[in-house]
Amino acid sequence: xxxxxxxxxxxxxxxxxxxxxxxxxxxxxxxxxxxxxxxxxxxxxxxxxxxxxxxxxxxxxxxxxxxxxxxxxxxxxxxxxxxxxxxxxxxxxxxxxxxxxxxxxxxxxxxxxxxxxxxxxxxxxxxxxxxxxxxxxxxxxxxxxxxxxxxxxxxxxxxxxxxxxxxxxxxxxxxxxxxxxxxxxxxxxxxxxxxxxxxxxxxxxxxxxxxxxxxxxxxxxxxxxxxxxxxxxxxxxxxxxxxxxxxxxxxxxxxxxxxxxxxxxxxxxxxxxxxxxxxxxxxxxxxxxxxxxxxxxxxxxxxxxxxxxxxxxxxxxxxxxxxxxxxxxxxxxxxxxxxxxxxxxxxxxxxxxxxxxxxxxxxxxxxxxxxxxxxxxxxxxxxxxxxxxxxxxxxxxxxxxxxxxxxxxxxxxxxxxxxxxxxxxxxx
Amino acid sequence: xxxxxxxxxxxxxxxxxxxxxxxxxxxxxxxxxxxxxxxxxxxxxxxxxxxxxxxxxxxxxxxxxxxxxxxxxxxxxxxxxxxxxxxxxxxxxxxxxxxxxxxxxxxxxxxxxxxxxxxxxxxxxxxxxxxxxxxxxxxxxxxxxxxxxxxxxxxxxxxxxxxxxxxxxxxxxxxxxxxxxxxxxxxxxxxxxxxxxxxxxxxxxxxxxxxxxxxxxxxxxxxxxxxxxxxxxxxxxxxxxxxxxxxxxxxxxxxxxxxxxxxxxxxxxxxxxxxxxxxxxxxxxxxxx
Numbered sequence: 001x002x003x004x005x006x007x008x009x010x011x012x013x014x015x016x017x018x019x020x021x022x023x024x025x026x027x028x029x030x031x032x033x034x035x036x037x038x039x040x041x042x043x044x045x046x047x048x049x050x051x052x053x054x055x056x057x058x059x060x061x062x063x064x065x066x067x068x069x070x071x072x073x074x075x076x077x078x079x080x081x082x083x084x085x086x087x088x089x090x091x092x093x094x095x096x097x098x099x100x101x102x103x104x105x106x107x108x109x110x111x112x113x114x115x116x117x118x119x120x121x122x123x124x125x126x127x128x129x130x131x132x133x134x135x136x137x138x139x140x141x142x143x144x145x146x147x148x149x150x151x152x153x154x155x156x157x158x159x160x161x162x163x164x165x166x167x168x169x170x171x172x173x174x175x176x177x178x179x180x181x182x183x184x185x186x187x188x189x190x191x192x193x194x195x196x197x198x199x200x201x202x203x204x205x206x207x208x209x210x211x212x213x214x215x216x217x218x219x220x221x222x223x224x225x226x227x228x229x230x231x232x233x234x235x236x237x238x239x240x241x242x243x244x245x246x247x248x249x250x251x252x253x254x255x256x257x258x259x260x261x262x263x264x265x266x267x268x269x270x271x272x273x274x275x276x277x278x279x280x281x282x283x284x285x286x287x288x289x290x291x292x293x294x295x296x297x298x299x300x301x302x303x304x305x306x307x308x309x310x311x312x313x314x315x316x317x318x319x320x321x322x323x324x325x326x327x328x329x330x331x332x333x334x335x336x337x338x339x340x341x342x343x344x345x346x347x348x349x350x351x352x353x354x355x356x357x358x359x360x361x362x363x364x365x366x367x368x369x370x371x372x373x374x375x376x377x378x379x380x381x382x383x384x385x386x387x388x389x390x391x392x393x394x395x396x397x398x399x400x401x402x403x404x405x406x407x408x409x410x411x412x413x414x415x416x417x418x419x420x421x422x423x424x425x426x427x428x
Numbered sequence: 429x430x431x432x433x434x435x436x437x438x439x440x441x442x443x444x445x446x447x448x449x450x451x452x453x454x455x456x457x458x459x460x461x462x463x464x465x466x467x468x469x470x471x472x473x474x475x476x477x478x479x480x481x482x483x484x485x486x487x488x489x490x491x492x493x494x495x496x497x498x499x500x501x502x503x504x505x506x507x508x509x510x511x512x513x514x515x516x517x518x519x520x521x522x523x524x525x526x527x528x529x530x531x532x533x534x535x536x537x538x539x540x541x542x543x544x545x546x547x548x549x550x551x552x553x554x555x556x557x558x559x560x561x562x563x564x565x566x567x568x569x570x571x572x573x574x575x576x577x578x579x580x581x582x583x584x585x586x587x588x589x590x591x592x593x594x595x596x597x598x599x600x601x602x603x604x605x606x607x608x609x610x611x612x613x614x615x616x617x618x619x620x621x622x623x624x625x626x627x628x629x630x631x632x633x634x635x636x637x638x639x640x641x642x643x644x645x646x647x648x649x650x651x652x653x654x655x656x657x658x659x660x661x662x663x664x665x666x667x668x669x670x671x672x673x674x675x676x677x678x679x680x681x682x683x684x685x686x687x688x689x690x691x692x693x694x695x696x697x698x699x700x701x702x703x704x705x706x707x708x709x710x711x712x713x714x715x716x717x
Contacts, residue, residue, distance in 0.1 A: 029666065036677055037680045037685070038674075039681065039682075039685065042511070059666070061661075065661045068570055069573065069665065072570055072573035072574045073573075073577060075570075075574050076574045076577035076578050078577050078578070080583075080665065189680070240680070242682070243683055247488045266484070
């Protein structure tokens with residue numbers, strides 16, 4: 001038995017020697033929550049980063065392990081990650097744990113680039129330091145199968161729909177085909193909460209937080225509950241709308257451009273993209289911004305700065321757009337030779353932000369690590385009112401209480417479209 | 429004419445008799461259940477393989493083609509081209525092999541002790557072993573990563589193998605203890621009376637009987653390690669295992685990649701189990717005795 005134990009231990013020891021001794025690499029580790037799908041990750045490595053003069057190991061990761069890893073490295077004081085790329089919502093957690101080194105110096109060295117002002121402001125996370133450099137942007141739009149267009153209600157322009165027209169359209173489709181073919185990404189990994197925060201609430205109440213309950217909000221939830229009667233019931237399991245669109249289960253859908261791109265790219269002649277509908281308070285929509293940040297005490301700050309410089313150059317921004325469907329975070333003209341899918345989505349994104357009644361809504365700011373709880377308030381309200389048919393006013397009263405508590409805990413001031421506030425954003 | 433029809437009928441009956449074995453109702457029921465169980469396991473694998481080798485649009489087509497008319501290796505070929513897949517595959521194999529060695533190296537002696545010796549706290553020890561599985565590794569993620577970074581085990585094959593061994597050990601201990609319990613103590617005693625030392629008796633008498641069962645426990649450890657995602661994801665950065673490498677990207681990739689990736693993950697495990705299946709059967713043989 002002793003020999004056996006010894007054999008086991010020595011085998012383990014030998015393997016330690018054999019396998020644990022990886023040579024320390026000089027390449028910059030670029031950890032990101034974006035471009036996770038395998039094809040996009042490959043495109044990032046080969047196309048986008050291929051032309052970079054230096055060694056980069058691009059590692060895409062889900063939000064959980066991503067945060068865990070950066071926080072763990074910061075806590076252990078042994079940082080191997082050179083550059084991190086993530087959506088705006090992930091940065092407050094990292095900045096809160098002092099895991100990021102401010103990038104003001106890198107930012108000022110990018111002088112010639114016209115980074116979009118709103119995003120630069122977002123990158124400060126409500127402080128006076130720049131925590132991330134805007135990397136790329138996207139938005140949520142609607143997509144439709146061309147077959148659905150024949151059922152558009154009379155007089156409706158698909159590029160300038162209203163929520164009433166969307167409801168009529170969806171009802172027409174149901175009447176004609178006998179199936180509920182409007183779809184929303186309300187699955188576990190879907191981005192449905194953004195629909196409420198950036199689209200429905202701003203369109204109906206011109207607010208996200210302040211007017212959480214009230215007449216306008218009640219009317220909005222009542223009409224959305226009606227709309228849901230024509231929505232495909234499998235919506236609660238959809239994460240990426242490109243799949244039900246390609247499968248033909250859904251003809252009209254709302255989702256993130258990157259999560260529709262596959263449908264546009266695979267069958268560009270069958271699908272169109274168009275702006276989200278407008279409500280009484282305008283066409284609410286939400287631009288999404290991703291940023292690049294440098295971990296505190298990172299291995300090679302100069303290399304990270306060089307990589308940020310490379311990633312924000314116009315040529316790289318176009319390459320990124322072609323590879324993963326995120327639009328430039330700098331002000332620039334888009335070339336004509338883009339892939340069909342990008343063209344389709346890009347037209348809708350432009351039409352949406354340029355529409356006369358546009359009512360842009362920003363991503364939540366200042367919630368710190370409470371972003372998830374903020375989303376949960378909206379999803380819980382949706383589940384109670386729409387899926388479980390609960391009383392609207394009663395539910396809104398209760399959820400407004402939860403929201404108020406959350407806002408007071410974090411002390412986050414209002415963001416557009418709510419009026420700026422001193423101190424925590426109030427909930428009426 | 430009637431005779432002819434009668435003969436026809438007779439022929440048909442003979443034919444049926446020849447085609448179908450004469451089984452009792454119980455045997456038919458047994459066969460049906462066997463068939464259902466086989467389909468239960470094989471059908472998803474068949475569909476997975478079929479979809480992995482279909483052209484991309486066919487994956488979304490409905491109704492599905494259930495026979496392989498249209499073969500395409502596009503998606504699978506893409507996987508072989510992805511940078512890092514091969515090294516991730518090697519890492520997976522090394523981690524799984526190390527896990528096997530460690531969990532059997534530590535688990536078999538523990539199992540032997542549980543089976544042969546009486547000692548204070550034996551039952552609570554047995555319970556404690558199972559308890560190690562009671563803590564979800566997710567809540568240990570941050571402290572575990574911090575500790576591994578400090579120890580220098582972070583992002584190494586050995587580090588991941590250690591965690592996997594911790595997960596596989598309870599099974600290794602319990603399987604091997606029931607295995608040693610199934611081997612009569614008298615055999616060892618007989619060996620002692622013939623002049624063997626305690627260790628020689630174990631090595632020459634007990635081990636040959638126990639080897640197939642231990643091999644089965646090792647396979648179990650291999651499979652646990654091969655399938656484990658979470659620890660492998662958080663504890664590696666540049667040297668992930670295949671499961672960690674693929675699963676993080678697959679769950680959000682288009683459907684056809686998920687099929688191809690599933691195929692990619694399933695096949696090596698299947699090949700391994702086929703290679704060692706005779707040991708598995710012999711373990712069950714011992715367990716039945």
